[in-house]
Amino acid sequence: MRGSDLMDPHGPAHLPRRRVLRATAAAAGSLPLVSALTSCLNLGVEGSPHGPLDVLYLGDATQQQSFNQLFDAFREAHPDIELEARGIAAPNWGTFANTVATQIAGGKVPDVVQVATEGQRLFASKGLMEPLDDYIANDRALVDAYFADVDPRLRDWTETYSSTDGRTYYIPGGYNTAVLYCNTEVFEAAGVDLPAREWTWEEFRRAGVLIKERTGAFLIPLGFGFPFIDIMPWLLTNGASTLNSTWDEGTFDSEGAVEAAAFVKGLIDDGLSPRPGGTFDAVGQLRNNALATLGGGRWPTLDVRRLDMLDRVRIVSWPVNAGHGSPVGWDGWPILKASQKKEKAWTFLTWLMSEEASVFYARNGGSTVPARNSVATGAPFLDQAPPGTEALPEAITYGTPIPSPERGSEVQDAINQGWQAAITGTKPVREALESANERLGGLL
Structure with missing residues (x-):
């Protein structure tokens, strides 16, 4: 939403050094998730058409409080849709993903799952998500109004990097820059x-x-x-x-x-x-x-x-x-293919695109930059923030999506280990990065 992030799974005291980006944080360990989810779908595991709309997201207690306020606003706007929003306080996106897989394997299939940049291409490539193109076509005016207020790069990046077959699987949400x-x-x-x-x-x-x-x-x-x-x-x-x-x-x-x-x-x-x-x-x-x-x-x-x-x-x-x-990382909000409440899930996604939701989240402790430019450059986002906060939305104009190939966890391990060796002196800098890059070649 990455941060990739991106929600922080640790308490506020750990935010700066142990942050796993909500929109763009690392999806290390996500391969077991894909295996488990794919197995579940092949076995015909599906969500129930009854009961509340089930939304999963990554967040600690502090972030869950903020999200709960957002979801309460959705319930007020759509009293006919019962919503169950569940925050998982995982230490990273990989653990979050594996927790989701475990729940699905146990028969509890969510309808909507927050996915950071690092996991978006991987999940889409495995056929886990429902294509959103028909929904978008049916609500073209609403979706076009949203993207008219979003930096065009964010839309282009979602289309380019979050799909392997040209179809749309995610509505991009908030993002983070550095x-x-x-x-x-x-x-x-x-x-x-x-x-x-x-x-x-x-x-x-x-x-x-x-x-x-x-x-x-x-x-x-x-x-x-x-x-x-x-x-x-x-x-x-x-x-x-x-x-x-x-x-x-x-x-x-x-x-x-x-x-x-x-x-x-x-x-x-x-x-x-x-x-x-x-x-x-x-x-x-x-x-x-x-x-x-x-x-x-x-x-x-x-x-x-x-x-x-x-x-x-x-x-x-x-x-x-x-x-x-x-770097730029952003939230992706998809509908799971196994969901039996796809229309309600789409209503939820369209509400997330609304100015009301963006303003509400910006004012109530959101940890990403709102996708809507009008909100990101306005008082709801800039008030109660350090001077210079406008540098965050400005950075998307010169930003680059954080690289997130399908074998992202292994790629990240190679990058982290190479950088560690270089900056701590375990190996000469050039040798450390050349060795890491050779590993990358075998993974890509």
């Missing part, structure tokens, strides 16, 4: 100005050196387990990526990727980041002025609100080397 949340008190204490518009990698590094010398605070927490924030922004701001634009060839060993990994390794070697792989509490350290910046999408705003830090945080775009870049 920005930096900056503690203004730390920058002020170090006598370092935040950029008015953009800054370069080198300017970012120099700021970190001064901050470390003058305040002792870290510049940024760097890692290797969450590509949406740990890897992709550095690659994309240097004209590189993990895969090519059609997701069928690895590009993880390009000169731009090697340069990006070497730069990140240098930040770690210079002590401007805590050593990756530990239990660094990024939110707590940001609050305690021991951390200057934190990478994220919309979701850290929830912590900033919770900790009453709106007057201490400013959002800026990611520092650049070759040029602006950001």
Whole structure:
């Protein structure tokens, strides 16, 4: 909705470092899901035509509270449709997917399931979802009005990357891009100005050196387990990526990727980041002025609100080397082919496309950027958010979908392990990325 994310399965205290993007977070471990779901469908497991409309989504207790408010608004708008919305507080999208598969295997078939970017092509390729083309044709005016208010890239990406046969399986929902949340008190204490518009990698590094010398605070927490924030922004701001634009060839060993990994390794070697792989509490350290910046999408705003830090945080775009870049991940809302309540499910999807739903979610703790531009650039989204929040919807204009091929879990493992070896010094940077890229070639 990815973040891919994207809902966070951990509590708010874990949002920045252990985030699994709601729209765009990793779908690691999703292969068992596909096997289980396909088996269930082949066995003729179907949902019941009776009872409430069953909607599954990924979310912890905090996000479930926000979603429950959204679903209550749907029930008020459609009192004739009984809705059962179930949030699964899984640690990642793969676990969420396997939980869904287990429930289906036990005979409880949902009607609608939230799917992050990373799982959309995989699920569609296995025949798990109902094609939505006829529904869209029957409600053309409503759907066209929705997409008229959505960045055209989001529609194009959904058509290009979320289907393998040209049919439509998902209605795209909220999305996430990558920005930096900056503690203004730390920058002020170090006598370092935040950029008015953009800054370069080198300017970012120099700021970190001064901050470390003058305040002792870290510049940024760097890692290797969450590509949406740990890897992709550095690659994309240097004209590189993990895969090519059609997701069928690895590009993880390009000169731009090697340069990006070497730069990140240098930040770690210079002590401007805590050593990756530990239990660094990024939110707590940001609050305690021991951390200057934190990478994220919309979701850290929830912590900033919770900790009453709106007057201490400013959002800026990611520092650049070759040029602006950001990963993009979004929610996809499909109807399961096995659903026996497809018309009610479509009514639910059309309501999610409404301005009412978008405004409601933006105002009530949503952790993604609303797909509707009018909402993403308006008060419902920008109020009660850090200054600079407009950088989130702006980033989709130069963003790139996070690569999500069908064998996504194995691809992500290769990418994570290669980046880990590169930035921690287990292998020389170029060797680490070349080795990872060779693995990618065998998977694609």
